[in-house]
Amino acid sequence: SIEKIQQKAQEYREIVVKSSETCISDIEIKFKDLNEQINQMQTQNEFNEIDLNYLRNQLIEITEELNNPLKISMKDDSQSFINEILIISSKKSQFNKWKQNALTAAGGNKQGQQLNQCNYPYGIFIDKNKNIFIADRGNHRIVEWKYNARIGQIIAGGNKEGNRMHQLNSPTDVIVDQQNHFIIIADSGNRRVVEWMNQKQQILIHNIHCHGLAMDKHGFLYVSDSEKNEVRRWKMGEYSNGGTVVAGGNGYGGQLNQLCYPTFIFVDEEQSVYVSDGSNHRVMKW
Numbered sequence: 281s282i283e284k285i286q287q288k289a290q291e292y293r294e295i296v297v298k299s300s301e302t303c304i305s306d307i308e309i310k311f312k313d314l315n316e317q318i319n320q321m322q323t324q325n326e327f328n329e330i331d332l333n334y335l336r337n338q339l340i341e342i343t344e345e346l347n348n349p350l351k352i353s354m355k356d357d358s359q360s361f362i363n364e365i366l367i368i369s370s371k372k373s374q375f376n377k378w379k380q381n382a383l384t385a386a387g388g389n390k391q392g393q394q395l396n397q398c399n400y401p402y403g404i405f406i407d408k409n410k411n412i413f414i415a416d417r418g419n420h421r422i423v424e425w426k427y428n429a430r431i432g433q434i435i436a437g438g439n440k441e442g443n444r445m446h447q448l449n450s451p452t453d454v455i456v457d458q459q460n461h462f463i464i465i466a467d468s469g470n471r472r473v474v475e476w477m478n479q480k481q482q483i484l485i486h487n488i489h490c491h492g493l494a495m496d497k498h499g500f501l502y503v504s505d506s507e508k509n510e511v512r513r514w515k516m517g518e519y520s521n522g523g524t525v526v527a528g529g530n531g532y533g534g535q536l537n538q539l540c541y542p543t544f545i546f547v548d549e550e551q552s553v554y555v556s557d558g559s560n561h562r563v564m565k566w
Contacts, residue, residue, distance in 0.1 A: 310342050316410070316427060386412050386425040386432060393419045395431040403453030403466070403492065403544065413463065415451040422454050422465060422476075436465060436476045443470045445481045453493045453544065464501065466490040473503055484519045492544040496551050502526065504542040504555065509533075511545055511553055511566075527553050527566040534560050 318335065387398035399418030406412055410427040413435075421437035437448035449469030456463050462477035464484065473485040473493070489507035496502070499516045503523075509532050512523035528539035540559035547553055553566040 307342060307345055310338070310345075314338050314342070386414060386423075391418070395423075395433065398423070402451070405454050405456050407456055407458050413454050413456055415454045415465070417450050417452060420448045420450065420469075422448070422451060422463065436463060436481075441469070445474075445483075448474075452491050455493045455495050457495070464493060464495075466493050466503070473501075485514070485523075491542065492556070494545045494547045494553075496547045497549065498551075500551075502545055502547055502553065504545050506541045506543060506558070509539040509542060511539075511542060511555055527555050527564065539564065 314335065387396070387401065389396045391397065391399050393399060398414065398416050400416075401414045402417045403415040404412055412425040412427075414423045414425065414432070416423050419438065420441045421434050423432035423438075424435050425432040436454075437446075437451065439447045441447065441449050443449060448465065448467050451465050452468040453466040454463055460477075462475055465474050465476065467474050468490055471487055471489055472483050473488060473490050475482050475484050484501075485503065488503065489505050490503050491506045492504040494502040501514045501516060502511055503514070504511045508529070510525050510528035513526045514521075514523040527545075528537075528542060530537045532538070532540055534540060539555060539557050541557075543556045543558045545553060545555050555564045555566065557564050
C-alpha cells in the first residue's frame with residue numbers, strides 16, 4: 281500500500297541522515313582533537329620533526345575524508361511484497377576499532393621520580409580537557425599531566441613518604457572535582473582519605489584501608505576498604521557518620537554478598553557500583 285511505501289521511505293531517509301551525521305561528527309571530533317594538540321604544543325613551545333610529521337599526516341587523513349563524501353548504495357529484495365531496500369553506507373564511524381599501537385600518555389622514561397617519570401602508577405583520573413591525574417604510588421605523590429605534555433606537575437604530596445598533612449604514603453587512587461577545584465586522594469599507607477584544595481589539606485575519612493575512589497553524579501563519595509572487604513558511600517561534607525555500606529560488608533569471602541580485597545570501583549549513571557573483587561578474581565556489580 282501507499283502508506284507502507286511512505287513508511288519505508290521515511291525509515292530509509294532516517295538511516296541515510298544518521299549515517300551522514302556520523303561521518304560529519306567523526307570529522308569534527310578529529311578536527312577538535314588536532315586543534316587541541318596544536319594549542320598544547322604552542323603553549324609549551326615544543327615542536328619537533330616527529331610532532332610536525334604526525335600533525336601533517338593527521339591533516340592529510342582528515343582532508344581525504346572531506347574529499348570523499350558519504351556513498352550510499354541500495355539493494356532491493358524482490359521476494360517481499362513491498363521491496364525491501366538495503367542501504368549500505370561506505371562510511372562508518374572511525375572510532376569503532378582501536379589502533380594497534382598505543383601512545384605513551386605519561387611516563388615511559390623508566391622508573392624514577394623525575395617529572396617525566398612514574399613509579400608504580402595506580403589509579404588515574406581523566407578530566408574533560410583530557411588531562412591525566414595519576415596516583416604515583418611509589419613516589420608518594422599525585423601528578424597531573426596536561427594533555428599531550430612531555431612532563432607532569434606535582435599537585436599533591438611529593439614531599440617524601442610520611443603522614444604529615446603535606447605528605448602522602450603510597451596513594452592508590454585519585455578523583456577530581458572539576459567544578460569546585462579540589463582533588464580527593466586514597467592515601468592508603470596512611471589509612472585515610474584526604475582532600476587537597478589550593479595546597480590546603482584536610483582529612484575526610486580516618487582509619488580506613490582505602491584503595492579505590494569514585495563519585496556519582498549526585499556528589500556522593502564511594503570508597504573501597506580492602507581490609508573490611510566493603511565499599512561505603514558518604515554524602516559530600518558529611519564524613520563523621522561512618523557512611524553507608526553499598527557493597528560487601530559481610531566479611532571476607534566469595535559469596536555473592538561478600539568481597540575479598542576489593543580494589544578499584546566505578547559508579548554508573550544509575551548508581552550501580554562495579555567492584556574489582558581482587559582475591560575473588562572477579563568484577564562484581566551491586
